[in-house]
Amino acid sequence: MALMTSRFADSLAVGADLAATAERAIxxxxxxxxxxxxxVCFFICGDEPEDVAAAGLxxxxxxxxxxxxxxxxxxxxxxxxxxxxxPAVSAWAATLEGARLTTFALETLTAEDGFVVVGLxxxxxxxxxxxxxxxxxxxxxxxxxERSGEVLGDLPLxxxxxxxxxxxxxxxxFADGQVYTEGAIGVMISGKVNVxxxxxxxxxxxxxxxxxxxxxxxxxxxxxxQPALGRLEDIVSExxxxxxxxxxSGLQIGLAMDEYAERHERGDFLIRGVLxxxxxxxxxxxxxxxxxxxxxRFQVRDAATADxxxxxxxxxxxxxxxxxxxxxxxxCNGRGSAMFGTADHDAVALRDTLxxxxxxxxxxxxxxxxxxxxxxxxxxxxxxxxxxxSSR
Numbered sequence: 205m206a207l208m209t210s211r212f213a214d215s216l217a218v219g220a221d222l223a224a225t226a227e228r229a230i231x232x233x234x235x236x237x238x239x240x241x242x243x244v245c246f247f248i249c250g251d252e253p254e255d256v257a258a259a260g261l262x263x264x265x266x267x268x269x270x271x272x273x274x275x276x277x278x279x280x281x282x283x284x285x286x287x288x289x290x291p292a293v294s295a296w297a298a299t300l301e302g303a304r305l306t307t308f309a310l311e312t313l314t315a316e317d318g319f320v321v322v323g324l325x326x327x328x329x330x331x332x333x334x335x336x337x338x339x340x341x342x343x344x345x346x347x348x349x350e351r352s353g354e355v356l357g358d359l360p361l362x363x364x365x366x367x368x369x370x371x372x373x374x375x376x377x378f379a380d381g382q383v384y385t386e387g388a389i390g391v392m393i394s395g396k397v398n399v400x401x402x403x404x405x406x407x408x409x410x411x412x413x414x415x416x417x418x419x420x421x422x423x424x425x426x427x428x429x430q431p432a433l434g435r436l437e438d439i440v441s442e443x444x445x446x447x448x449x450x451x452x453s454g455l456q457i458g459l460a461m462d463e464y465a466e467r468h469e470r471g472d473f474l475i476r477g478v479l480x481x482x483x484x485x486x487x488x489x490x491x492x493x494x495x496x497x498x499x500x501r502f503q504v505r506d507a508a509t510a511d512x513x514x515x516x517x518x519x520x521x522x523x524x525x526x527x528x529x530x531x532x533x534x535x536c537n538g539r540g541s542a543m544f545g546t547a548d549h550d551a552v553a554l555r556d557t558l559x560x561x562x563x564x565x566x567x568x569x570x571x572x573x574x575x576x577x578x579x580x581x582x583x584x585x586x587x588x589x590x591x592x593x594s595s596r
Contacts, residue, residue, distance in 0.1 A: 211298065215294065223258050230267065242301075251291065321348055333589060336388060337364065363572045402573075413460065414435060436488055459476060510543060528561055530561050531558065554588065571587040
């Protein structure tokens with residue numbers, strides 16, 4: 205990708221008067237760029253959907269020369285901090301010389317054999333990434349993202365599922381000066397810009413990798429020729445007490461992304477949850493459909509593993525990219541204080557590893573990001589879009 209000149213800024217404002225809070229957040233971010241920005245993203249946490257909508261309209265009006273997108277959330281990230289379940293607005297602004305930005309709004313139409321998503325911009329050869337913010341209650345995000353390659357080719361998607369303090373019906377999305385109460389919105393980033401993605405799933409493998417030898421839809425019946433539940437019980441019996449507690453609190457399973465790899469270690473898997481067991485069938489149900497012949501490996505997740513995974517990925521990313529200037533962060537609402545004891549963890553990790561960059565985002569109800577070249581919706585993940593000044 206070509207070299208570009210870019211500048212990034214972020215801000216965080218807290219206050220019950222959401223419109224005024226949004227004005228402060230947007231104003232601070234823009235002022236740090238000399239009031240010149242090409243792309244502005246903002247995220248709003250507030251109790252009342254009407255107040256969130258009014259704050260979003262105010263935020264969009266403050267950057268008339270920029271492409272502006274945003275969404276509601278149950279927590280926001282900015283200025284190196286996270287704020288959960290309290291009225292706050294975070295803002296991120298970027299000057300992207302040489303970039304082409306195309307905002308979009310997606311809606312779903314019902315068809316005889318399923319659904320059709322309309323509103324996607326036409327692809328160009330110099331498209332680099334699409335930022336996607338979706339309402340999980342009205343937009344089929346999982347199906348759209350999993351099948352995005354059919355329409356978008358190898359274009360990475362990064363972003364998150366928006367939410368509101370009132371759950372269904374309280375989500376608000378913002379793009380092109382408009383407020384959307386359903387669907388999805390986003391922006392396509394094209395042209396002379398250096399962007400890359402980081403997706404930290406934060407899991408640690410337990411037990412061996414195994415080939416699925418019998419399955420029905422999302423139910424694993426046999427692993428490596430033996431009943432799946434028996435295989436799982438053998439693995440758990442060999443764990444220490446701490447890891448058994450992690451299994452009890454939320455067992456995961458990894459689906460190998462490269463079947464031809466000689467070994468499958470942490471980071472080589474797409475993580476999905478274990479939904480339950482069927483003792484009568486000696487089966488294990490998981491949160492994805494798995495074909496016979498796929499390699500899987502059980503996983504556990506805890507704060508120490510998630511911390512190590514994120515720092516390792518970011519360190520490797522920095523070494524590869526050189527100077528990083530800005531980032532957008534989409535962190536699961538199950539991370540933050542629930543996992544780490546502080547809402548600041550993921551924001552601090554990015555600042556620790558990538559430097560004092562302009563970085564903002566929100567706590568999502570699901571995170572969108574590519575793993576091994578394919579877009580997926582994740583849980584308990586930190587997904588980041590990273591802007592660098594050059595690529596190596």
